[in-house]
Amino acid sequence: MPLTSRPTEMTSPLLWRDLCVFDGHQTLPEPMAVVVADGRIVQLTPMTAFDASDLEHYQDMGSGGVMTPGLVDCHTHLVFGGSRADEYEARLEGVSYEEIARRGGGILSTVNATRSATEDELYATAKPRLEALIADGVTTVEIKSGYGLDVDNELKMLRVARRLGENLPVRVMTTLLGAHALPPEYRDNSDGYIDLVCDEMIPRAASEGLADAVDVFCEKIAFSVAQCERVFRAALAHGLPIKAHAEQLSNLGGTAMAAGLGALSADHIEYLDAHGIDAMRKAGSVAVILPGAFLTLRETQRPPIAGLREAGVPMAVATDANPGSSPMFMPTLMLNLACTLFQLTPREALSGMTANAASALGQPSLGRIQEGAPADLCVWDIHSPAELAYAVQPGRLRQRIFHGGLSA
Ligand SMILES: N=CN[C@@H](CCC(=O)O)C(=O)O
Numbered sequence: 001m002p003l004t005s006r007p008t009e010m011t012s013p014l015l016w017r018d019l020c021v022f023d024g025h026q027t028l029p030e031p032m033a034v035v036v037a038d039g040r041i042v043q044l045t046p047m048t049a050f051d052a053s054d055l056e057h058y059q060d061m062g063s064g065g066v067m068t069p070g071l072v073d074c075h076t077h078l079v080f081g082g083s084r085a086d087e088y089e090a091r092l093e094g095v096s097y098e099e100i101a102r103r104g105g106g107i108l109s110t111v112n113a114t115r116s117a118t119e120d121e122l123y124a125t126a127k128p129r130l131e132a133l134i135a136d137g138v139t140t141v142e143i144k145s146g147y148g149l150d151v152d153n154e155l156k157m158l159r160v161a162r163r164l165g166e167n168l169p170v171r172v173m174t175t176l177l178g179a180h181a182l183p184p185e186y187r188d189n190s191d192g193y194i195d196l197v198c199d200e201m202i203p204r205a206a207s208e209g210l211a212d213a214v215d216v217f218c219e220k221i222a223f224s225v226a227q228c229e230r231v232f233r234a235a236l237a238h239g240l241p242i243k244a245h246a247e248q249l250s251n252l253g254g255t256a257m258a259a260g261l262g263a264l265s266a267d268h269i270e271y272l273d274a275h276g277i278d279a280m281r282k283a284g285s286v287a288v289i290l291p292g293a294f295l296t297l298r299e300t301q302r303p304p305i306a307g308l309r310e311a312g313v314p315m316a317v318a319t320d321a322n323p324g325s326s327p328m329f330m331p332t333l334m335l336n337l338a339c340t341l342f343q344l345t346p347r348e349a350l351s352g353m354t355a356n357a358a359s360a361l362g363q364p365s366l367g368r369i370q371e372g373a374p375a376d377l378c379v380w381d382i383h384s385p386a387e388l389a390y391a392v393q394p395g396r397l398r399q400r401i402f403h404g405g406l407s408a
């Protein structure tokens, strides 16, 4: 599928007819016409009420198929050096993810490879990963740092992420994840490393405009609730929204703390309890479900989907694309896994990769098909939106519209 680096220039409005439209929350009850102009959706009209002669001139983009918002992958670690295939093999032989981390492997092995890579090398290896997401319908992607773990290397990762967004037809939101793991230089001084994150990394990332949000890994093998709270307070003081990797491997209470500070999202949350769910509900935080990591780590504890649903906590679904716990670069596969492994409905899964994922990034105008919204759209060769989650089948993306222009 050819990709242009910039959306195709279009002067006349673009018209699609007879579409089944999933608007980010639900499938609209009747076939629709959609008109896009100047990068926005300007008309969303039932076919029964649509009259093309009202348009002075337009470009006919075809009819039939399913239109969804462009997919939003709200949790990735796409920029990294090296590979962790050896660790994958060790895990298959019975060594746990935590044990590998304690031995200095896992995230820290990617840190070594990322630190020794140049910006150009990181860009060159991340680009095909991002192109794979784009080819599967992604129009907005979040990319975290977290494999640099010192000021220069964390900022290097964020610069690579920004450059990807400048050169490829996709919106990139960047997240500083300095508090991802304890780097070897701070082995006996975890609080000292948190000082570095709060006093140097966050101020630099904020003043250089490199981060759109700040994330932490709140876990026994990473940082405590108190340490993560310090990071969040520093982020908020610099005007950056916050999100957390929390309750992935144990129930430490990081989600409730993050929600109490107004976190956009808490991610993973396999071990989330009723108190954490209630905190998310009160804060309006999004629960980001990451079935790729659950599958790859062969976890057994599932996120509390029924409790989240009952509480009305919005759920998002993302790839968590990374070299260790989720080497997966196919968003539509995650729709399937969210349903098959966690019993989300296909509608919930698709909302989770459109409207709710955009909310998890603090971008509520994205991931929705409504008049006035940015025209980031996908047209799929399928009969119903549920088919996107039902079948794991590349090649169904007929058209991908980024910022109002055809780019796939
Ligand atoms: N949980 C922590 N961080 C990443 C894993 C990163 C890695 O293993 O390299 C995640 O989202 O799964």
Ligand SMILES: [Zn+2]
Residues within 6 Å of the ligand: 075, 076, 077, 245, 320, 322
């Ligand atoms: Zn992650």
